[in-house]
Amino acid sequence: MISTDTFKFLSDLQKNNSREWFQANKERYEEAYANVFDFAGELIKALSKADTGVDASLEPKKCMMRIYRDIRFSKDKTPYKTHFAIGRLTRHKSVEIGYYLQIEPGNKSFIAGGYWMPQGEHIKAIRQEIDYNAADLTAIIDKPEFKKDFGEFRDQEKLKTLPKGYDADNEHIDLLKLKSFIAYHELTDNEMQKAGITGRIAFLCEQIHPLNVFLNNAID
Template sequence: MIHPDTLAFIADLKENNSREWFQANKERYDKAHEDVIAFAGKLIEALSKEDAGVDDSLDPKKCVMRIYRDIRFSKDKTPYKTNMAIGRLTKNKTVEIGYYLQIEPGNKSFIAGGYWMPQGEHIKSIRQEIDYNAADLTSIVDTADFKKTFGEFREQEKLKTLPKGYDADNENIELLKLKSFIAYRDLKDKELTGPNAVKLVAQLCAKIHPLNVFLNNAIN
């Protein structure tokens, strides 16, 4: 479980996003950071039993994202993120296919997986895989359980025009027009601070796992 004090710190940081406040509350941040690292360690252990791509020897510290924002090219100069996040949970280091947990109070946390906005050869390869083997993807994303958990997979950002090389009468055109291939579920504060938080997140990742397998197969 995520400790309620961790959510309280993030909420306070959102209201006081300055270096001066952060330094004055560095001890609170350190405790929150360690709390998220501990959660990541338990999640890695649980996920490794569901997904062979998750190594149970993975260092959880390396899976917790930096809270410091890169403000060099941003109009928003606030120095810190207003969430804490866990990612980089799989062995695949070349692309962003995997799992991502964002922790943000106010029922704004979520778990997501898949591939967000693939580019170049990757998007071409994924569309080709859909065109050749759409049944493999629909057997995952069109099940009642997947839809109940993550919603309609096709209702993500899509091209307004046809993808190059595909016709409007292609029976899978709505899948082929997708820009991202993501499964996403919001998490309530009480779910993350409850005793079954790790089990819940691991179970949700296990439901995303077949989608990750399809996407990895497409680009490899």
């Protein structure tokens, strides 16, 4: 579970996002990092049982994102992210397809999976797969439990015009117009601090897994 101290550190960082404050609170950061590191290790083991693409021996540090922001090309010059993130968990062909966990105070934590904003040949391949095998995708996203945990998959951001090569009367035009193919579930601070939360997140990822398989098959 994520500790109260970890959430308190991140909350304080949101209010004091400077190098001076961070250096003065480096010990608190290291304790928070260790907490998330341990959490990531537990999550990796739990996920490996639900998805063979997750290696149970994966080192947590390889899937933990840096807290330091790249501010070179950003108008926002605050030096630190105000959340911890865990990603790069799978061994699939595309590193963009997998699971992503964000840990952020204020009930802003979430688990997500799928493919965010594919471009170029990938978006073309995914749309082609939908056109040929939409039944495989709808069998995943229209399950009552999937909708209960992730909402309506078709409600993601869409193209305002038709995708090239597809007609308005295509039976699955609502899916073909999607810009992203993401399953997303919010997690409260209270949930993240409860025993058994790794099991809950692993269960959510188990539901996302068939979506990831569909997307990987599309671009393979």
